[in-house]
Amino acid sequence: MDVNEIQTIEHDVLIVGAGGAGLRAAIECSAQGLSTGVISKSLLGKAHTVMAEGGMAAAMGNVSPRDNWKVHFRDTMRGGKFQNVWRMAELHAKQAPDRVRELEEWGAVFDRTKSGLINQRNFGGHRYPRLAHVGDRTGLELIRSLQDHGVHQGIDFHMECTGLEILKDAGRVAGLAAYWRDTGRFVLFKTKAIVLATGGGGRCWRVTSNSWEYTGDGLAIAYNAGATLMDLEFTQFHPTGMVWPPSVRGILVTEGVRGDGGILKNTKGDRFMFDYVPERFAAETADTEKEANDWLAGVEGARRPPELLTRDVVARAITAELKAGRGSPHGGAFLDIASRRDADFIKRKLPSMYHQFKELAEVDITKDPMEVGPTLHYFMGGIKVEADSQMTSVPGLFACGECSAGMHGANRLGGNSLSDLIVFGRLSGLGAAQYIRGLGNTPQVDGEQTRMAFRKATAPLNREDGHNPYVLHDELQDIMGAKVGIVRNEQDLTSALDDLASLKRKVKTVKAHGASQYNPGWHEALSMDSMMITAEAVTKCALSRQESRGAHTRVDYEGEREDWLPYKNEITRGADGEMVLTKVKRPEPPKLLKDIAYSNIDDLEAGKVGADN
């Protein structure tokens, strides 16, 4: 292979990924005067950001004037079980309102308040109505606004192009080896900086709310380039995703169903949540069906139904029922609201759930129960970055959005993801511009490294025979679903690492049939490498953290442990190519931030906490 014959494109900075974070980063890079390119696995405007519904959290105070960045920051830290990188949560809370207003300047049309301002809605964990939104399609509005603005900013969009490997010069970013999905041809990007905005890795699991693109590419690319990964044990499972039919397995069923009276039953018809009330919640939870029904009817003194316990508890209960053989026909639990509320109420309060089940599952939720089970939803962990610049430990390599780590700690609040994208997308663009300004000489791409990257990528096509990539992907999902699920224990995690090691050997001989032009089998084969790194990193981190915190649940180490609070799990690639996990102590937070996060809310709102800022 002659590297000189490979198509070469030069940019000052290359953004990998065209979701909300990638587009916002690109717009900032261009505004900073950089020649900017964006590659995306899909067409422009199709990234997973379009799936976001609820809104973007920003303390604008349009609905409740009492809201401000400090309350938002405090909510975020508490939701993240204080595992968040303090500075990131601070930057996010302070800058989100300006980023939302900026979207409006670029054409976003948000829902309005009665006085004509951007409307904001309530959401779990947020003290005030804080989510700027457009009905239940806020993600689409975000991506389309950035897209339609971005195409006029002199940015070069390279659609259906997948990154393979970062090329380095003296430890610094010099380029990216990539391929066009439509033609199957290789392309070499020569660039001074790279911003990864590749999202999470939910496709390692079968039941996920994530699209096919979520194969952990950015994590793997960064890891292979020598960057550090962090917090990967914190994978958010939502307890109620659809489990049937196959086409919609994993799609979210809102917690609102339970909030409005929905109950969980097993195949015997038992309302099983009463058997799973943890000791510490017992005093606040109903212990008979009668009392739970009274709560719904508004009877004073009645305690909350057990279905409204925290997500980890509910997900663990559903999993236990399944393991005991009491699951629904398609492997879930029954979520029943039909027997609890009349049809008009359900259609009025849960219109999108009604529509979703009617259209896709042919289930009329006003007549029949839904089947639900835990679904992998979001990666709080990812690539470790410096908070203000979003630079990784590799000079010239940046990361933002879901593929970066730290902002959400052990658990993300709904609505904090879309605002994360636009806040840190912009900061990574500024960070890249600053880095490039300080760069002495332009890094040069090494021919041999480039050749190796492309040769490795063609191997699945050139092999005479080997494993079917679709079957290997299935095997990976079997392992992760069975042993690295919502409820974890040492035995399963250790066994998962063994299984992953043997699967890794099979992936080395994966075979894709056909030619390289728009060949999904080949694409699947290549993304297996990314998913294997992602899966191993999650499993290693999950095994290491011997406590249950936020989205990470260990049955053998229940509850939060004080001795784990000051630590992070970090993952790097060892000198021999083996994955290395290090338990790293976190730096102490600034006093002001600590005071706010741990403050009594009344004191905070009375202005008694910290200096004003």
Next chain:
Amino acid sequence: MANRHFRVWRGDHSGGDFKDYNVEVSEGMVVLDVLHKIQAEHAGDLAIRWNCKAGKCGSCSMEINGRPRLGCMTRMNSFDPTATITVQPMKAFPVVRDLVTDVSWNYAQNKRIAPFKPKAPEADGSHRMYQDDVDRVQEFRKCIECFMCQDTCHILRDRGKQSEFIGPRFMIRVAGLEMNPLDDDDRVPELRHEFGSGMCNITRCCTEVCPEGINITDNGIIPMKERVVDRYFDPVLIAARALLGRKKRTKPKGTHEVQEVLEVPRPHEVPGTQ
């Protein structure tokens, strides 16, 4: 489980043909599921474009039994139990491979539309507008860019007038800007002279295939046509404008009539793949 017969078009720009597949189909499957099954079991290299599998991204547009449909939203039990299902790529766009078409023409049209030009914000830095005023604009912004309206539009599909008509998707994009209370630009001359608003003869095929249920023709295209008529052909309005001394632009930006040249639309630029 039932064994179903699928005919899937396989080929590329140089030509191709339907290939037969017999697939075990289980309850609840949609057409995209069956295509994935074909991919995993029979044809690993079958090219399909898809993303969200929930009708929200508009990637898996294809023609199923002759109609533009989203593969992810077309349930198998919506067909007769013994019927053969025929799947082929969208006809109005060049084939890349199998069911994947080159839709870059659409992205080029989008780029021709001048960007949103907001009014200055109010003194407190906010824009104020009311929900009633944005409802219609939000209807157009539900568009997921599946491009099935473009595929079915006979001006593009049968008459091949891509150089004269921007298509229904982008008519409603312009409508969304024209009707946006914050947008300060005048887009009527471009509608007539560059985007070909007169080409549409209101057969409403686009509205019929829209998976988002957007009333493309009645709420978007017709009001835009009316604005063009008011500007160019309504003698009363033209006289009134002359009397009141209120000039309205009649020629596209960049032509001699207009003094201040803002951004010149850049036609036929293809973004993306090089």
